[in-house]
Amino acid sequence: MDIDRLRKEFPDETACRAFFERIIWRDGRFCPHCGGMKSWTIKGKSARAGLYECGECGQQFTVTTKTPFHATKLSLWTWLQALYFILNSSKGVSSVFLAKWIGVSQKTAWKMGHAIREMMEIREFAPALAGVVELDEKYLGGKPRFKRDNDGNVVKHKRGHGTDKQPIFVAVERHGQVRAITFDSDTVPTIKGLTERFVRPDAHLMTDQHSAYQIVGKGFAAHSYVNHGNKEYARAGVHNNTAESFNSQLERAKQGVFHWLSKDHIQRYVNEVVFRWNQRRAVEKTSKTGERKVVMETLPIIEQMGALLSTAFGRQVRRSRVGGIRPVTT
Ligand SMILES: [Zn+2]
Structure with a gap:
């Protein structure tokens, strides 16, 4: 339209x-x-x-x-x-x-x-993600943790420890919704808390080999680790391509528009990318060769506007004394 x-x-x-x-x-x-x-x-x-x-x-x-x-x-x-x-x-x-x-x-x-x-912030955190749920951490502005070099070898970059990059926890349902939130440390209690907040216990988690996930994964129906660089795993459906695709949306939004992000505002921009990602629904399509495939289709714009406006009440914003903008909490 x-x-x-x-x-x-x-x-x-x-x-x-x-x-x-x-x-x-x-x-x-x-x-x-x-x-x-x-x-x-x-x-x-x-x-x-x-x-x-x-x-x-x-x-x-x-x-x-x-x-x-x-x-x-x-x-x-x-x-x-x-x-x-x-x-x-x-x-x-x-x-x-x-x-x-x-x-x-x-x-x-x-x-x-x-x-x-x-209005884009998701405030009800009923654990809603189900099915196959990919977990990942994104260090906004940082290098991808796993990348192939010119010879095709997998290069592992350090996690964001000790950098000033803002870590973002990402949980995304395959063919479904995403939740993403800034956090301070990738310790077991933090990651466990966030996972339980967003993901239903009957979900099948897909993560990388980070040791914290090994403990967190025990609380869920199933847990597979992605073995980066192993094509067999990816073929068997063990991958976190969906999370990586979301992460690159975050990165593109940052590079395209939000060149400079103050820490206070990062969550708001993350919310925007999350909201946009969630304005799609899974549709099953059959190709000419008879192959069935699930594709994500963007919702009609009026429907998206409705989804946004439906959260409007109680989200008044007011200018603060320092000239920034803050939500009104009362
Ligand atoms: Zn009244």
């Missing part, structure tokens, strides 16, 4: 607002102040469109109250366009380009990007 088609879908503010309301209030319109389910439209000349009054606490609200769009002076169409461009780009969009495309200042585009990324 191009931007003109999107405009046809959302021709005016009323249509944009209806979309926001349909997603954010999918279980019924609730008051963002008290949770009350009884409210009515405020009418009259001075009333803004989409303004409601709560029948329980008496306060006024709109669909953007206590969301990252709280008290926005921008049109909802401007926000929808920002969502569209950020979701549509495979590597992320810099605020300079976003500003140009949607007609706002670069400073505004930067703030919008952060507000949108705020």
